[in-house]
Amino acid sequence: MEQYGITPGKKCYEALKWLKEPCPECIVLKTFEDGETRSQEQDRIQEDGNQISFIATCSPVRDGNGVIISVVEVLHDITERKQAEDEIGKLNEELEQRVAERTAELEEKNAELERMNKLFVGRELRMKELKEEIKRLKG
Numbered sequence: 001m002e003q004y005g006i007t008p009g010k011k012c013y014e015a016l017k018w019l020k021e022p023c024p025e026c027i028v029l030k031t032f033e034d035g036e037t038r039s040q041e042q043d044r045i046q047e048d049g050n051q052i053s054f055i056a057t058c059s060p061v062r063d064g065n066g067v068i069i070s071v072v073e074v075l076h077d078i079t080e081r082k083q084a085e086d087e088i089g090k091l092n093e094e095l096e097q098r099v100a101e102r103t104a105e106l107e108e109k110n111a112e113l114e115r116m117n118k119l120f121v122g123r124e125l126r127m128k129e130l131k132e133e134i135k136r137l138k139g
Helices: 012-017 027-034 079-138
Strands: 038-045 051-062 068-077
Touching: 012 038, 027 038, 027 051, 027 068, 051 079
Parallel strands: none
Antiparallel strands: 038 051, 051 068
């Protein structure tokens, strides 16, 4: 808990989000209500201003009669994974932009080559016509 800057004895909403009451999407309260184990990805700004990301998992603790007496909340730090995912996203965007630019360049070059090809083919046809005309005039 110390790695997250959490003071033992505080409720998660106080320690993690500096709130005075539980979050509307509080998975601890939902686990108390229905006994279901659940996980939720969350972000937190620490007192030093750094953002951390973690997965909070809540599981019910039951007594011998199956009555929920507590909830255990475990935090798993996924900050590095989230940063890597963000970096991959940025790199993918850059790559897509490069591909789009290169595709546009290639399409432009292809159009230019097609224009040149039409000019050369037209020129060759005209030269053939002229050679035939010369032949006809000579002979």
